[in-house]
Amino acid sequence: MCEYIFENGEKCKTKSLARSKYCSLHIPFDEGELLYGEKIKEIKERAFKRKLERGVRYFEGVQLYEAKISNLTSEKPLVFKNSKIKTLIVENSNLKGLSIFNCEIERVILLASSLGTVWVKNSVFFGFNILDIKFENSISVKNSTVRYLMMNSVQYAERAISGEEEYGEKETIHGRIEFSDLKNVRRIGVNSRYPLLKELLEEHGINLSGISRKHVKAKIFLIKNVEFDPSPRFKRQVRVFIRNFDGVLQLENLEVPGHVEIRGGRLKVPEFVHTTIYNNLVFRGVVFYGDTTWNLTVLPNLLAELSVRGFVILEGCSFNNPTMEEFFYRLARITWEKSGDKEKADQYYYLEMLARRKQKMGRYIAYLPKLGIGIRFPRIPSGRIGTKIKHYIHLLEGLFEWFFADLTCKYGTDWKRPIVIWIFMVNLVFPTLFYFTRSVTSSGVPLKSFLDYEYFSVVTATTLGYGDLHPIGIGRVIASIEALFGMFMWAVFLTVFARKYMR
Template identity: 55%
Template sequence: MCEYVYSSGKKCRRKPLKGSKYCSLHIPFEEGELLYGEKIKEIKRRAFERSLERGVRHFEGVQLYDIVIIEKELKEALIFRNSKIKRLVIGKSKLKNLTLINSEVDSLIIVESTIDLLYVTGVNSYGISVCSVDFKSSILIRNSSVKYVMINSTEFRPEEVTAEEEFGEAGRMAGRIEISNLEGVRRIAINSKYPLIERLSKELGVEFNVVKRPVRAHTLYLGGIKFDESPRFKRQVRIYVNRFSGQLLVENVSVPGHVEIVNSKVRYPEFVHVTIYNNIVLRNSKLYSDENWNLAYLPNLLAELEVYGFIVIENCHFNNPYLAEVFYRIARTTWEKSGDKEKADEYYYLEMLARRKRVLQYYRKGPKTLRRTFRLLEVLFEFFFADLTCKYGTDWKRPVFLWLALVIFGFPVLYALTSSVTPVNSGFDYIYFSIVTATTLGYGDLHPVGLGKVIASVEAIFGMFMWAVFLTVFARKYMR
């Protein structure tokens, strides 16, 4: 019998190969190549396929070159433990579970398949790729050394409602993609370009019909990940999330490169003890939350997320103004630290818009009391005198153009329509009177009559206010 001893203490019952103490599945690569040369690859392949046909699903200590499972249905869990596998490819198949424990797998590829549970732990691998896969339970990649993790066009498709879902349990395992406690990682990518599928299709002679679609899951959890800090990778995108739909939770992660979240629908974005040494980019995405989550998690976000580079938020939609306010505030602080006041002002303006919208939503609810009415009037006042005039002090051109538009055109037209300035010899007199009134000079050669006194009073107040606004904004923009 084969000399391999399982972890249970029992020996393998297979017949050893000629010239070796081990069977075709357990014979080490070096010994097999020494005895049989390149033929050992075919010997191992045939031995594995025969075992699979006989109903063997638990493989321990095997050493295999290529495992290719195409167009098969395995109703029992397929388990590899303490094994060495050069490449494991599963395509166009239906699997109950695939479990890899304490093994070396150079490359794991699952494409255009259906699987209940993928569980990887204690594995040393160059790359794990899951492409165009429907899963019914979870994808768990834990406690391993993996350089590249790529998940494309993968969706959670439950067969039935679980007990957790029935009772609204937020921490459910069903529908969870978890990538945690990995080391030596160079990149984690969701819906990234993956040309390997075309090459694999030509090599195996199988046409893979990979349809580009979002990655959908209840939760995408990234936690306890240690990245490869080699200088050649430091400025690359280390976490890339594209076209993802679900909750995003990042915890206990220090990213030496960049983080990108693009074209996604993210629910309850949560960052806990996260440090990003370059930039984080949010682009063309929608972020969702609710009031309870905002109260529980958002106040801590400023302390939990530390970004040494910049936060870039472009063309993003937030369903909740408080969520938008906090993210824009964090983005503003990163640009202020770098000294880029122009960019910081852009995010400050967006932050103030979100804050005003949040206050407006809050005071619109409930009965219309006197206090609520005054608060709504205060928001209206803020819009006219802080936003409309100078975008909360971030735009010096707006007060200048507004002043010129009203003083040169607006108020003179009102005076002319009401004929409320005397004596007037030409249309230019109205413009002259408007300028003199707005600057509060009041020479007295022209004076308002009737309704013109009200208009002139309003213009005088407007002129004084706009000069104060302009000087304040100008000083803020160029003197700080």
């Protein structure tokens, strides 16, 4: 009989191999190769398959070259403990769960299967790959050493909540993906390309062509207490890459010696707690979702909790509320200002100011009267008239800000815009108004040439006033407006130009 002793003190009851004191599953690799050569691989593979066919789901202390589970349906969880495995593959299976404890596995590949729970703890992996998996409870990889952790097309399968779960006792367990307390990590990838994986699967007779490409969906995706490989060759690489993730993203207690890139997907109330990124934090095409509670509790502390030594880059992102939008653009602006790139910082400053104006206008936009035929305005109690007036004043402030700060110079970030506006208005719009109203005269005779009206417009806008031409009638109003416009636009241009090039 095999002399392997389980943790509970019992001996393995399987017959030992000839010339060995261990069975085919427990015999060490070096001893098996010494006795049987390459044939030991087939012996171990056949023994493992027989165990599965007999309904065995608990494997402790096994040493396997390849543990391949295909087309298996089981109401019991599959457990590996204190084992050494070269490659563990689970494909096209429906399992209640998969648990891995205190194991050394070079590669784990979970493929096109439905798993209730994935629980990994105190193990060592080179690559841990989760592809096209549906899970009902949670996926948890904890207290382990993992070099590459890749997750593609993983989706949480909603289920009915009953009993004490309705009161929130166990609600956080379901739909949770957690990578925590990991060491020597080189890369964490979500929906990222992994060319070597295709070659690896083809070696094991698995074709990737039928694998779906879906968003990764979970209630919570937590990356916590991860120690990355400090080797200098990886410090300039993307360490955390997340593409098309839908759910709550939480990064906690991380020091990332590289880049963090998030592309696409829908991030709900993202949290960065005690997180330091030594290179860049990049968001591309991400849709951010936040609620009022998150804006009041998490967002004010996010600037202190998140430290980005490089740059924050936002490209093609959208936000469901302007408070969150203003914060992230401000965060990006601060990082570019620290580097001295004022041009890029101005771009984010403009977006920040737009978000701030949206936030200001959004509070009072509901108070705008809906004008239309046959609509009667509701009666307002006298005690609320003052409040309503304040709301309309705030709306007017927002409109004033848009017209004088945004339209003219993009909040002081574009010195070319006031010049273009000035040339367009002074050389085309105002001369046209004077021309059609015939409101400029010379010695009491209206002018005929359009160039004369344009000359008068330029003289008026620059406030030179030679006196050879003068407005009459409605022209006096137009000329007054143009004089004020010309003075204002020149003041805007000088201010913006000085800010842009003299700071």
